[in-house]
Amino acid sequence: MSQTRPKARMAALIAFLGLGFIMGRGLAAAQSLDIPSKRWGLSFGNSSEFTGLRFNFRDSGVKRITGINCTLWEPRQDNEEAVVTGLSFGPMPGGGHLRGIQLGILGVSGRKTIKGLTLAGIGLGAGEDILGITLAGLGMGAGKNMTGINIAGIGLGAGENLTGFNLAGLGLGAGGDVKGVTLGGIGVGASGNAVGITMGGLGAGAGGNMVGLNVGGLGLGAGKRLIGVNIAGFGAGAGDIISGITIAGFAAGSKEIRGLAVAGFAVGGQNLIGLHVAGGTVHVVKDGRFLGCAVSPFNYIRGAQTGLSIGIVNYARSVRGLQIGLVNIVRGNPRGLKVLPVFNTSF
Numbered sequence: 001m002s003q004t005r006p007k008a009r010m011a012a013l014i015a016f017l018g019l020g021f022i023m024g025r026g027l028a029a030a031q032s033l034d035i036p037s038k039r040w041g042l043s044f045g046n047s048s049e050f051t052g053l054r055f056n057f058r059d060s061g062v063k064r065i066t067g068i069n070c071t072l073w074e075p076r077q078d079n080e081e082a083v084v085t086g087l088s089f090g091p092m093p094g095g096g097h098l099r100g101i102q103l104g105i106l107g108v109s110g111r112k113t114i115k116g117l118t119l120a121g122i123g124l125g126a127g128e129d130i131l132g133i134t135l136a137g138l139g140m141g142a143g144k145n146m147t148g149i150n151i152a153g154i155g156l157g158a159g160e161n162l163t164g165f166n167l168a169g170l171g172l173g174a175g176g177d178v179k180g181v182t183l184g185g186i187g188v189g190a191s192g193n194a195v196g197i198t199m200g201g202l203g204a205g206a207g208g209n210m211v212g213l214n215v216g217g218l219g220l221g222a223g224k225r226l227i228g229v230n231i232a233g234f235g236a237g238a239g240d241i242i243s244g245i246t247i248a249g250f251a252a253g254s255k256e257i258r259g260l261a262v263a264g265f266a267v268g269g270q271n272l273i274g275l276h277v278a279g280g281t282v283h284v285v286k287d288g289r290f291l292g293c294a295v296s297p298f299n300y301i302r303g304a305q306t307g308l309s310i311g312i313v314n315y316a317r318s319v320r321g322l323q324i325g326l327v328n329i330v331r332g333n334p335r336g337l338k339v340l341p342v343f344n345t346s347f
Helices: 004-030
Strands: 032-036 040-045 049-056 064-071 083-090 094-104 107-120 123-126 129-136 139-142 146-152 155-158 162-168 171-174 178-184 187-190 194-200 203-206 210-216 219-222 225-232 235-248 251-263 266-278 281-295 298-310 313-330 339-344
Touching: 032 049, 123 129, 139 146, 146 155, 155 162, 162 171, 171 178, 178 187, 187 194, 194 203, 203 210, 210 219, 219 225, 225 251
Parallel strands: 040 049, 049 064, 064 083, 083 094, 094 107, 107 129, 123 139, 129 146, 139 155, 146 162, 155 171, 162 178, 171 187, 178 194, 187 203, 194 210, 203 219, 210 225, 219 235, 225 235, 235 251, 251 266, 266 281, 281 298, 298 313
Antiparallel strands: 032 040, 107 123, 129 139, 313 339
8 A cells, every 4th residue: 555655646746747748838839728629718828819718917919809808917019909809807908909898907008999898097098999988097098089988087188089978187188079078177178179068177178169068267268169158267269259158257259259248357359249248348349340238337349339338438430229328439420429428329
């Protein structure tokens, strides 16, 4: 019996070494140990195409993984064509196209696209598009479009369009359009248009049009049109038109302003149409046009007025309507009727 035990131990050792030799050859050839098949089941290593539960240190040259993919580090550069569908998990999971649920303790990287639910402790990014629900502790970015519910602790950006519900602790921006509900702790910016609800803690701006509910803690600006309900703590401006309801703590100005505009100090432009109220002045530039009602201490209309102006001092080159105030000046009136108290009009 004493001789049987050493023989049994020796046989077990030989079997173990043989199994290790076989596994080693398999890993060297295929870079993975796959059970029960090279295509599906359970995989340890850098399997190229696999369905099931897969564990690997760092993906390289992967083609397609479906199921649960657990990796310990970010993929190599040669992994940009990999399509990973299912659950990706690890410190920094990634691939060419990520589809499903992505959980990154540090970050998540999609060389091309990320689609689905993505959570990253620090940051996440995609070379092209991000689609779905994304949450990152610091920041996130997409080289092209970002669509869905996107929340980042510090910043968020898209090279092209940003669509859906977007929230960033500091700021967010898009090289194209911003559409949906967009909230930036400090600022929101779009090179194209901003459409929907756009709010920036300090400011919000668009190179094209801003349409919808637009709020800036200090300022609002649009390269072309600012349309809707526009609220700015200090100033609101647009290159072409401001239209709708506009409230600014200090001033609102544009080439043309339509609707209701209220400012702490000044409302001004070339053409003013609607009701305009200011704590200091309503100002129409030289050869401009005013149509509606102006209420301020000094209504300075250096063009044609059609409608009513109410103030301490009212000035216009011509009036089709009425000026009401202490001093009323119609520059185009005959001598003796240019300046009148109480009211004036064109005679």
